[in-house]
Amino acid sequence: MDNINIPELVQRLGSEEDSTRKMAVFKLQSAIGDPSFADVFIYEGGLPRLRFLALHATGNTLAYSLTSFSRLLELDKGWEYVNQDLIERVVELVVTHPLVNILRGAMSILVAIVSHPHGRASAPGSFGFRALKPAVAVYPQFLEMLVSRLSSADHALCANALQLINSLMRDSITNDGEGEWPKFIKRLQDLGVIKAVYVLMQSSALQDLAHPLLEFQSLTKVLLRKWREVKVDLEKQDHRRALKGLHLASNPERVPQGDRDTLRGSRRHHPEKWRRLGFETESPAWEFDETGFLGMMDLTDYVRKNEDGFQKLLLEQSATVAERRCPVARASLAVTMVLYEHFEVDKVDSEDLQRYVVLESRSNFDKAFKPLLLQWSRLHTGGLNAFLRLWKATGAEADDFAKVEELVRILVEQVVGQAPRVKDVHEVEAELADFEYERLRELQMELLELTYEDVWGHHLRQVRDELNHEALQFVKEQRIRCLLQGAWFPQSMAYAAEAGPVTKQSLNRPAPSSWRYVRLSHNRRYLHYADFEARTELEPKLDVLEEKIDLSIVSSVVSNVSASTPATSSSASTIKDLPVSTSTKITIHGHGTVDAYGKGGSGGGGGGGAPGGGPRESALLQLHPQSHTLAAEWLDGLLMLLNQQPITADTSKLVNLIGGYGLKIRLLNVRFEDLGAWEPALPGREGLDDEYWYDIGGMDGGA
Incomplete structure (x- = not known):
């Protein structure tokens, strides 16, 4: 210049x-x-x-x-x-x-x-x-x-x-x-x-x-x-007016007939004037201590915009037993705090401006801008309606209030927290109203597991490993019991290995010329079987099954069952369970003799020898399961009976399912001192000597 x-x-x-x-x-x-x-x-x-x-x-x-x-x-x-x-x-x-x-x-x-x-x-x-x-x-x-x-x-x-x-x-x-x-x-x-x-x-x-x-x-x-x-103070005229407005909007004249007869001619208030609105006591001012006047504003705004619905809701509640009534006022205050914490209102007001300084591109704007914050009143209404819906859907009672509140917290985080910047508030309201309870419970369990993973670390991993081992033992017993029960397998003399899986197009295959029934002995040492011309309605008993294989001579069990195909998976054209032979095959190998009909001997080294002088490994028995489920049960059952690991996706899925449920049951039975806390307090050393221990098994609780 x-x-x-x-x-x-x-x-x-x-x-x-x-x-x-x-x-x-x-x-x-x-x-x-x-x-x-x-x-x-x-x-x-x-x-x-x-x-x-x-x-x-x-x-x-x-x-x-x-x-x-x-x-x-x-x-x-x-x-x-x-x-x-x-x-x-x-x-x-x-x-x-x-x-x-x-x-x-x-x-x-x-x-x-x-x-x-x-x-x-x-x-x-x-x-x-x-x-x-x-x-x-x-x-x-x-x-x-x-x-x-x-x-x-x-x-x-x-x-x-x-x-x-x-x-x-x-x-x-x-x-x-x-x-x-x-x-x-x-x-x-x-x-x-x-x-x-x-x-x-x-x-x-x-x-x-x-x-x-x-x-x-x-x-x-x-x-x-x-x-x-701003504390709710009934000495202030506008605060007193707001509370009185709630009472009048509730249509206080509509009380049960018995109460009306009792109160007729008396100027005394209804004995549950405020509790029927969902407050805990008849002195509601203190119940706004946590939310302040913000909670009063949210509740009065909801009632003013939904007065007819509010009155109908209170009538429905009055017809329900006291333990099952949803406390509307308490629910409203809870939703206010859920939104308050979700938007991190208590963080320093300069934070957003500091965030702006570090914005690098338009792609970061969705993280910095929260337009739904400006729709606070509508989010509160949507959240409160969701609270009432979840209360009814879960059959909640008075003691379950904190649990429903937690579900609403997860719902807000999922719907409001995951909403992109340009998502309209109408869509958010619709999602809050329609979000499925089952999906919400799944999210709750996922969050609970992640939270405990962070808090408990290797302790939780140890519990998960123990539960997976228990689940594997449970499934092993289930699979072996399938073998103890026995099953029919077709023996089609016209079967060709290259024929492929059974489909709608291959229904013209010839019926099996014989059936083989296989069953594990009670002592779990022998596999009994026999061939029949036709499948009988009654399951053959062990003494009818003339052939048997000593499991001590079994060296391996092989199959063409896909390890990655679960029992429930099938293409649209594949029929899962048909009374004809299929290409699925389980072969039991062992160091024994095999006759011309494929029937294995019950012991000994058998004829011939393998190089090195040992007994020759040969096929002892072949089974043709009719379905993926039967194949998974018998293949993994035989493997686990021989103390080998299961290989089918069906069995792996079952093990994971049982182990997962066990973990969730244990997590759900953990009690925090503070019901609102997400992170449990870890045991400290204060007041303890060197001889103390902490048992993660204490998480067991009841089922």
């Missing part, structure tokens, strides 16, 4: 020629941001002339003058020339002027005035929103016009308007009295500021509006926290 002659520029600002003044102030707006330039400009007497132009100029000259004055104020200079005349002029421009470049500069000046810190030397009402109130009284449509600018097609104007609204909100919250800021915030909300900002936050204009939008989001958290900090 060394090439600008400041005294000459100041002189030109006072020229009678508008074109001269315009050129001078045009150069000034670019240079005035330099503090050293600003100091010389003020020293040369430029400030009075700049203020005169801001008050009286028009067109581009006015636009450049307002921009220059706002940049000077941003340097914390020129405040002595800010008075009511200037403020009223700028407010007038915001309300009446159509040109965008003039509106930007005017709003920037008002942002600086409203945001200016209140110093000791400042006269009362010199800065902040108080400084604007006399001018706003002259132009009462100021706030309405300001909110309407949020829908402007000019993104820079939107940003300036929102920045001014943020400044007004922050000043009101910080400096207005207890009864003033709620009225101002309500007026802004009535003018539609929430809806306008919500639309901007979901739009594609985030790049230009990121800073003021994140500040508004942060201020929303400040407001929620401030409302929660």
